[in-house]
């Protein structure tokens with residue numbers, strides 16, 4: 666894939682002005698909305714659930730990229746399809762029957778993603794990569810925005826890129842956590858297709874401009 670994508674993470678938005686922030690992303694150069702769902706079990710934090718995502722979906726004009734940091738995600742696949750999710754990403758570490766889960770996501774008309782915690786090797790995807798539309802490489806431990814980028818990610822991305830090419834798969838590589846102007850270009854050079862950015866975008870003085878610059882940097 667030649668076009669590199671930016672997906673601002675709404676976890677870092679101002680929830681008191683959520684519609685405003687969703688519309689800012691709509692009107693920006695960003696490609697997707699990244700939506701982080703946390704259950705307080707798989708990760709220590711709780712973010713938001715269906716009613717909030719429903720509001721986001723109502724105001725969004727872009728692709729909804731939903732990242733589930735929850736145990737037993739199969740229970741909610743249909744609910745997320747009904748809400749209008751385009752990509753639904755589950756954690757490798759949360760699925761006992763990953764193949765079945767991915768098929769269930771696709772059967773609901775969504776693209777299927779798999780997220781890997783920082784300690785999880787990309788080589789574990791060897792036998793399933795062709796069934797995966799997107800691999801989300803976590804470059805922080807999931808659960809919170811605003812953490813520092815883990816440097817080992819570059820190596821992981823290169824290995825994953827090699828695996829995808831070796832298996833002739835169309836899988837996209839997404840990076841999530843601590844993405845900023847310092848690491849963006851290097852990540853894309855290593856093989857990344859989609860960059861998620863939360864704090865870097867929403868805590869900046871001019872988020873629209875920050876998104877624009879990030880896109881230019883990786884074009």
Ligand code: DX5
Pocket residue numbers: 674676677699701732805806807808809810811812841842843844861862863864865
């Ligand atoms: C972390 C989430 C990320 C987070 C990224 O668990 O999956 O999507 O919002 O936030 P930043 O860009 O601030 O690290």
Ligand code: ZN
Pocket residue numbers: 674699700701732841861
């Ligand atoms: Zn995320």
